[in-house]
Amino acid sequence: MGGNDMETKTEEKKTKSRVEMREQPPHVRARNFQEVPYGYSPDEAFEEAGRCLSCKKGPCREGCPVGVDIPGFIGLIKERRYLDASWKVKERNALPAVCGRVCPQELQCESHCLMGIKGKPVAIGNLERFVADYEAANSDMKIPQRPKPTGRKVAVIGSGPGGLTCSVDLANAGHQVTLFEALHKPGGVLIYGIPEFRLPKAIVEREVEYISRLGVDLVRNAVIGKLYTIDELMNGRGYDACFICIGAGLPMFLGIPGENLNGVCSANEYLTRANLMKAYLFPEYETPIKVGKRVAVLGGGNVAMDSARVALRLGAEKVYLIYRRSGAEMPARKAEVHHAREEGIEFVLLTNPTRFIDDGKGNVCAVECIKMELGEPDESGRRRPVPVKGSEFLIEIDVAIPALGTRANPILTKTVPDITVNRSGYIVAEEGTGMTSKPGVFAGGDIVTGSATVILAMGAGRRAANAINDYLKWKHWDMRNNGN
Amino acid sequence: MYKILKKEDLSEQITLFDIEARDIARKARAGNFFILRTHEEGERIPLTIADYDRGRGTITTVFQKVGRTTHHLGTFKEGDFITDVIGPLGNDSHIENFGRVVCVGGGVGIAPVYPIARALKEAGNKVTSIIGARSKSILFWEEKMRSVSDDLIITTDDGSYGTKAVVTVPLQDILNKEKVDLVVAIGPAVMMKFVCKTTAQYNVKTIVSLNSIMIDATGMCGGCRVEVGGETKYTCVDGPEFDGHAVDFDLLMKRLQAYLPEEHTAMCGGRGNGGK
Numbered sequence: 001m002g003g004n005d006m007e008t009k010t011e012e013k014k015t016k017s018r019v020e021m022r023e024q025p026p027h028v029r030a031r032n033f034q035e036v037p038y039g040y041s042p043d044e045a046f047e048e049a050g051r052c053l054s055c056k057k058g059p060c061r062e063g064c065p066v067g068v069d070i071p072g073f074i075g076l077i078k079e080r081r082y083l084d085a086s087w088k089v090k091e092r093n094a095l096p097a098v099c100g101r102v103c104p105q106e107l108q109c110e111s112h113c114l115m116g117i118k119g120k121p122v123a124i125g126n127l128e129r130f131v132a133d134y135e136a137a138n139s140d141m142k143i144p145q146r147p148k149p150t151g152r153k154v155a156v157i158g159s160g161p162g163g164l165t166c167s168v169d170l171a172n173a174g175h176q177v178t179l180f181e182a183l184h185k186p187g188g189v190l191i192y193g194i195p196e197f198r199l200p201k202a203i204v205e206r207e208v209e210y211i212s213r214l215g216v217d218l219v220r221n222a223v224i225g226k227l228y229t230i231d232e233l234m235n236g237r238g239y240d241a242c243f244i245c246i247g248a249g250l251p252m253f254l255g256i257p258g259e260n261l262n263g264v265c266s267a268n269e270y271l272t273r274a275n276l277m278k279a280y281l282f283p284e285y286e287t288p289i290k291v292g293k294r295v296a297v298l299g300g301g302n303v304a305m306d307s308a309r310v311a312l313r314l315g316a317e318k319v320y321l322i323y324r325r326s327g328a329e330m331p332a333r334k335a336e337v338h339h340a341r342e343e344g345i346e347f348v349l350l351t352n353p354t355r356f357i358d359d360g361k362g363n364v365c366a367v368e369c370i371k372m373e374l375g376e377p378d379e380s381g382r383r384r385p386v387p388v389k390g391s392e393f394l395i396e397i398d399v400a401i402p403a404l405g406t407r408a409n410p411i412l413t414k415t416v417p418d419i420t421v422n423r424s425g426y427i428v429a430e431e432g433t434g435m436t437s438k439p440g441v442f443a444g445g446d447i448v449t450g451s452a453t454v455i456l457a458m459g460a461g462r463r464a465a466n467a468i469n470d471y472l473k474w475k476h477w478d479m480r481n482n483g484n
Numbered sequence: 485m486y487k488i489l490k491k492e493d494l495s496e497q498i499t500l501f502d503i504e505a506r507d508i509a510r511k512a513r514a515g516n517f518f519i520l521r522t523h524e525e526g527e528r529i530p531l532t533i534a535d536y537d538r539g540r541g542t543i544t545t546v547f548q549k550v551g552r553t554t555h556h557l558g559t560f561k562e563g564d565f566i567t568d569v570i571g572p573l574g575n576d577s578h579i580e581n582f583g584r585v586v587c588v589g590g591g592v593g594i595a596p597v598y599p600i601a602r603a604l605k606e607a608g609n610k611v612t613s614i615i616g617a618r619s620k621s622i623l624f625w626e627e628k629m630r631s632v633s634d635d636l637i638i639t640t641d642d643g644s645y646g647t648k649a650v651v652t653v654p655l656q657d658i659l660n661k662e663k664v665d666l667v668v669a670i671g672p673a674v675m676m677k678f679v680c681k682t683t684a685q686y687n688v689k690t691i692v693s694l695n696s697i698m699i700d701a702t703g704m705c706g707g708c709r710v711e712v713g714g715e716t717k718y719t720c721v722d723g724p725e726f727d728g729h730a731v732d733f734d735l736l737m738k739r740l741q742a743y744l745p746e747e748h749t750a751m752c753g754g755r756g757n758g759g760k
């Protein structure tokens with residue numbers, strides 16, 4: 001099936017410029033929740049695929065945390081075998097429609113692409129997205145044949161990308177899988193965090209349907225640690241192994257005065273209201289959200305960009321993104337920063353909030369900030385921002401959204417004392433397998449690594465599924481492997 | 485989907501449900517609450533588990549119709565289904581033999597105080613309960629409370645039943661007369677605030693259960709944050725019970741008003757009854 005033999009036959013000129021995806025114009029999309037890019041047409045995908053050199057070694061694969069056969073699937077696009085291309089991707093990546101949209105490709109696969117040396121790299125993410133969407137639109141969901149049941153039961157806890165991937169692999173290995181989710185909707189950050197205009201929820205729902213059709217039993221509204229503990233699952237309820245993939249969902253605040261005023265809410269709260277609870281459709285959907293005339297988002301990551309762009313779409317007149325370092329240090333994906341700027345988000349860089357001001361009725365009416373300048377590099381290698389004395393100034397706002405990152409949520413781990421966690425509360429797990437200090441219990445994703453990416457959580461889910469397969473063969477684990 | 489096995493209107497504004505939720509009933513303890521979502525478009529709201537029957541697999545909740553979701557919930561009938569029920573959440577009440585305790589329940593707060601009074605009584609405490617309401621027609625669970633208390637005092641604001649007073653009046657009498665080891669107070673934020681003001685004069689430890697606005701109730705959003713002893717705490721995972729003398733009630737009351745303008749739009753302009 002591979003596309004490597006295509007190398008010599010490709011007639012396309014390699015110097016062609018990258019086929020960019022058409023998008024909703026910024027002033028239009030800034031006021032709606034529809035997806036920003038329209039996606040490739042088959043011809044556009046074919047044309048972009050033509051730029052790929054089908055490199056024998058495929059250096060791009062090295063940049064992909066799950067090793068998608070990139071030259072292989074792009075080769076199939078060159079033959080216009082779009083469905084085959086999609087299945088090729090799925091050999092390695094269970095959620096291509098998601099990853100094609102949200103992977104930081106410029107740091108991963110595309111950063112290794114040979115085409116990127118002289119010009120722009122091949123748009124691997126766009127192509128991945130295209131084949132996945134094409135498959136969804138043009139074929140019935142392909143359900144692999146049910147394997148012979150092994151008679152083993154596995155509990156997967158948390159239905160984010162890590163838990164979904166692990167469930168798929170375990171079900172395909174013939175185990176009986178139950179996926180427990182605390183919220184009323186599965187998908188983790190893909191559902192409650194990343195907004196509709198970046199990742200339509202219908203795509204996540206399709207993936208969830210897929211895992212249900214594989215025979216995975218999905219239990220919503222199950223807060224593990226509260227409804228059942230891990231020990232109850234393993235002893236009373238007959239699970240032979242568990243995979244914990246509960247994300248890192250505890251929002252951080254700045255710890256400055258006025259942070260509990262009305263109108264100040266964490267990005268997690270703001271995005272959960274908007275995405276999970278669909279507050280942008282209020283009052284038809286009943287969860288309210290503070291729309292805000294002037295909104296300040298604090299932070300410079302993906303979560304900050306998402307919050308700022310949601311605020312704009314809800315109808316804010318002015319949205320500031322306040323970040324204490326300079327634009328070059330912003331951790332958000334480049335594409336998202338670019339989109340946010342185009343839509344009119346005002347970047348207030350090298351600026352740090354110092355306190356929120358009360359309007360006298362318990363609502364925030366302004367944020368006091370101080371200007372920063374870059375000093376010596378810190379442990380992260382980035383230049384440390386230091387406050388400029390006496391440079392305080394006020395920005396009038398009525399909504400403030402701290403988007404400062406998250407910590408480990410202890411709601412589950414504090415009920416399993418025999419699982420070792422590190423000083424910050426993240427679960428300690430063996431690198432290649434996810435094995436924790438408790439026999440039969442594996443962990444992965446953000447609850448192990450701290451906030452990372454969708455594809456890394458998926459990689460962890462897959463490795464854990466492999467390890468659980470091994471473990472279940474013998475119900476035994478060679479603890480020498482567990483070098484923690 | 486969670487079935488309502490029993491519905492009882494305790495007053496015009498206050499309704500009781502027994503909801504089928506076997507696994508939650510199995511784990512529920514005094515002090516816990518749950519989250520429910522009435523229907524697909526509904527919001528997630530917290531309600532206390534006022535009682536549970538592990539044999540029958542039910543939890544009991546008593547709610548007051550104050551806004552859109554609770555009014556909609558009030559239209560549900562026996563045999564209807566609630567889309568989502570999530571729990572048991574929150575920490576268990578700290579129960580031990582403290583000695584002499586007073587349990588104060590105001591309005592709909594009588595329901596959440598009941599399982600705590602019962603557990604305290606079972607642990608060997610001498611329990612006096614004070615239950616109060618605006619008027620007789622909205623007072624409920626008198627007999628139930630009496631059955632778990634050594635003494636029961638009833639107050640109404642309008643004097644239509646029991647003593648015409650607010651709950652702090654008989655509380656103060658008791659504190660004047662004898663040494664009390666613990667007070668537990670659950671009700672509207674203002675009531676808890678004044679109970680704490682009263683007990684502070686006597687240095688009597690006072691536990692309150694806070695009713696902040698919540699969404700996920702698993703510690704993920706921070707929407708339920710309150711200030712206790714100058715520190716920010718999350719009601720859903722650090723509470724809902726706290727040392728009342730350390731709670732910033734004024735902040736709690738302000739935060740409860742956060743979405744008032746939006747809720748007002750919803751009650752007037754939205755579908756109101758929600759539908760199912």
Ligand SMILES: Cc1cc2nc3c(=O)[nH]c(=O)nc-3n(C[C@H](O)[C@H](O)[C@H](O)COP(=O)(O)OP(=O)(O)OC[C@H]3O[C@@H](n4cnc5c(N)ncnc54)[C@H](O)[C@@H]3O)c2cc1C
Binds near residue numbers: 223
């Ligand atoms: C707003 C936002 C934008 C992002 N944008 C990007 C992006 O563009 N690209 C990218 O690659 N990454 C992005 N990320 C990061 C990425 O989403 C995460 O790294 C990834 O989702 C982690 O996956 P996970 O499976 O470990 O956990 P999560 O996706 O966090 O899922 C964990 C699930 O476990 C559930 N859970 C928690 N506790 C319990 C319990 N006790 N019992 C049962 N269930 C429980 C949670 O409800 C949740 O559904 C973003 C994150 C956020 C918040």
Ligand SMILES: Cc1cc2nc3c(=O)[nH]c(=O)nc-3n(C[C@H](O)[C@H](O)[C@H](O)COP(=O)(O)OP(=O)(O)OC[C@H]3O[C@@H](n4cnc5c(N)ncnc54)[C@H](O)[C@@H]3O)c2cc1C
Binds near residue numbers: 549554555592742
């Ligand atoms: C841990 C916990 C346990 C609770 N237990 C119970 C219970 O057993 N019985 C019960 O009747 N209620 C209980 N509550 C309060 C209940 O959650 C609210 O009454 C409910 O969320 C209101 O929803 P609504 O849509 O009907 O009203 P909304 O339209 O949201 O609000 C209408 C009015 O109620 C006020 N309000 C909003 N949220 C709250 C709140 N959380 N508490 C008090 N007032 C509020 C608003 O300021 C407004 O004036 C509890 C709250 C918590 C946090």
Ligand code: SF4
Binds near residue numbers: 068103
């Ligand atoms: S999964 Fe992500 S990193 Fe891997 S090829 Fe696809 S877009 Fe690139």
Ligand code: SF4
Binds near residue numbers: 055071112113122
């Ligand atoms: S490195 Fe770039 S050009 Fe080479 S195979 Fe990968 S995508 Fe194609």
Ligand code: FES
Binds near residue numbers: 706707709
């Ligand atoms: S309700 Fe979200 S953190 Fe408590």
